[in-house]
Amino acid sequence: MKRKDFITSLFAFIPLGTGFAGITFMGARFITPRKSEKLYRKIFAMNLDDIEVNESKPFFDLTGRELVLVRTGENDVRAISTTCTHLGCKVHWEADKNIFFCPCHNGVFSPEGAVIEGPPPRPLDTYRVQVEGKVVYLYSQIAES
């Protein structure tokens, strides 16, 4: 190729290549969902006396996800997510065995959410909880993107 032809091709292909790269980038951004910042709100969860120590009750956060409120002490409450940390299925509370059981891939968790058996890589997620006097508040995510 002659020098002149090479320079001509270069001037033709640089804008063309840049254009294609730009379109590809915009296309990739278009099909990728936009991530919005996770926002949390402090909400009323329950009165402390609603359940006894070592008892639990189901609760739904503001996104509609189910969780379990467990009274672990006189003034202690834990909010445990019921979403399995393996592949996102919902765990079942098996009262007779005192465990959370995930029916998808047989993950077993303790009442505190620790992994006892099966493939889950980490304990059940927990929510931030605040006990003020006799009232239990939960920090719930507000919106999903």
Place this chain on the structure above:
Amino acid sequence: MSLTSWLKKSFPVDDEALAEMSSEPIPNHLKKWWWALGGTPAYMFVVQLVTGFMLIFYYVPDPNQAYESVQHISESVSFGWLIRGVHRWSANIMIASLILHMMRVFFTKSYRAPRELNWMFGVILFVIMLVFGFTGYSLVYEQMSYWAMQVGTEIAGATPLIGPWLADFLKGGDMIGQNTLTRFYAFHVMILPVVSMMLIAVHVYLIRTLGVTDLRFKGEEKKDKKTFPFWPDHATTEFVMVSIIMLMLVILALVFPPHLGAPADPNNTPLHIKPEWYFYPVFRWLKITNLTWGVIGPMVFLVLLFFWPFVDRFFEKLFPKKDVAFWIGVIGALTITIFLVWETLAAH
């Protein structure tokens, strides 16, 4: 000008080329249909396209209406149960026959030079058909659909490097919802059919260009190569097979209509949940391994399958007098069968 001559003038067809194309000599072993199993998934694909397009007329890809629309198809639309039944059964037969076809090609070593690339196209088609099945039963939006979407997108999310992006892309957000269903719908009815049709065309083109492997059985090694013409001999055999399969599909749809489970409930995973049978081995594998190996294992299997012609060549050079490929195939097939049976029999 007669209609025929007008048509010939407006749409010129080379009669000789057409005759040559349809009289391709077919090796004698293909007279037995089980040696020609590649045709069956192709017919099933056509059945899928036809019944799928019919289902599109009534299906609504909206989480609030998807389940009801499938219920409407199954219970209210004239012959809806039949169209849905044939669609579902042909999907199952397509995948089953594809597996048998791949096993035939594997054990007869028909993937060897010069057909390596065609084997690779075949493996891509196999994966696409599995994705077809996955996206298809997800659209029903019953409990199994929802949790299959959940588990499937999470598995995609655990893929090394691109996982998080892939999960977001498939879900269309943080949670399974409208965006997920729309994306699965787009894949199932548009993207996958177009890609499959192109790949099937390339696959068939390569079969025609490279020819079918001439298999010789015991006692035939020294005999001359016997062939028979594609048209009308082979075409007739295939036509008979298509008719039998079509009849079988209608009977299956009639006797075993597709089940419609409970509607999707994002807050309750049923205690007894299982995917379609062709995902049983992976489902079982995920139960007995940790997440990393659970995801990497099937990927390694698929990569190995994809590059098998070259892996086989490597083993052939390493152990020239031993049929390593055959024994790897036997172990692989047995392992998958054991996992399949294990998951079928297990309550959990």
